[in-house]
Amino acid sequence: MLNIVIFGAPGSGKGTQSENLIKKYNLAHISTGDVLRAEKAAGTELGKLADSFMSKGQLIPDDLMIDILASVFDQKIKAGDCKGVIFDGFPRTIPQGVALSEMLEKRGQAISAVVSLDVPEEELIERLINRGKQTGRNDDNYETIKARLDVYYNQTTPLKELFEKEGKLYSIEGVGSVEDIFSRISSVIDKVK
Numbered sequence: 001m002l003n004i005v006i007f008g009a010p011g012s013g014k015g016t017q018s019e020n021l022i023k024k025y026n027l028a029h030i031s032t033g034d035v036l037r038a039e040k041a042a043g044t045e046l047g048k049l050a051d052s053f054m055s056k057g058q059l060i061p062d063d064l065m066i067d068i069l070a071s072v073f074d075q076k077i078k079a080g081d082c083k084g085v086i087f088d089g090f091p092r093t094i095p096q097g098v099a100l101s102e103m104l105e106k107r108g109q110a111i112s113a114v115v116s117l118d119v120p121e122e123e124l125i126e127r128l129i130n131r132g133k134q135t136g137r138n139d140d141n142y143e144t145i146k147a148r149l150d151v152y153y154n155q156t157t158p159l160k161e162l163f164e165k166e167g168k169l170y171s172i173e174g175v176g177s178v179e180d181i182f183s184r185i186s187s188v189i190d191k192v193k
């Protein structure tokens, strides 16, 4: 099984690139952001709790996220004939990274590659402000974007070192056309698949 983590700051293009990658490589898509937004839209208790963190740009607590991830992973694998999974937005902390490796190991699998999209901060802010105007997403406003970027630099970027030590990290220039970035990511996946 191909298990690809797509990694990067908010607005780096993780969701955008995942949409294309799942089609090309027949992968199931696990976007933890989408899972939480679907819970919010359905008005569940989990959705209400998640929104109280997301609207402030904070992360949902690790123990909760780790349980959600394992259950979504098992559902996706059972449901389809996919060749693997793309993890979009998970892991976001060191405990989540450790939990992902352990969860896969228990199922006789491993992370195949971590693709990190590198995009400068000004570009991230511009993309997210634009998306906020188009979609009304309540975490895509300047103040919340700044909080999300702080969380990314403080809690998420330390994961890069962990994956680098394991020889799994591939850093990709995340600026340019969606197609050009897609072809950069595809060359990494073609190498590890």
Ligand code: B4P
Pocket: 009, 010, 011, 012, 013, 014, 015, 016, 017, 032, 033, 034, 036, 053, 054, 055, 057, 058, 059, 060, 061, 065, 088, 089, 090, 091, 092, 096, 127, 128, 130, 131, 139, 148, 174, 175, 176, 177, 178, 181
């Ligand atoms: P996510 O939904 O994961 O949102 P995101 O980081 O903003 O990235 P996203 O994938 O949506 O955007 P993309 O870069 O594709 O997380 C939202 C919140 O959920 C978090 O803040 C947190 O509260 C919570 N959460 C999620 N996972 C969690 C976890 N594991 N643990 C705890 N909490 C968690 O695209 C952004 C914009 O850029 C789009 O408008 C797109 O069109 C544009 N774009 C993309 N590529 C471009 C390109 N090449 N050029 C120009 N624009 C581009």
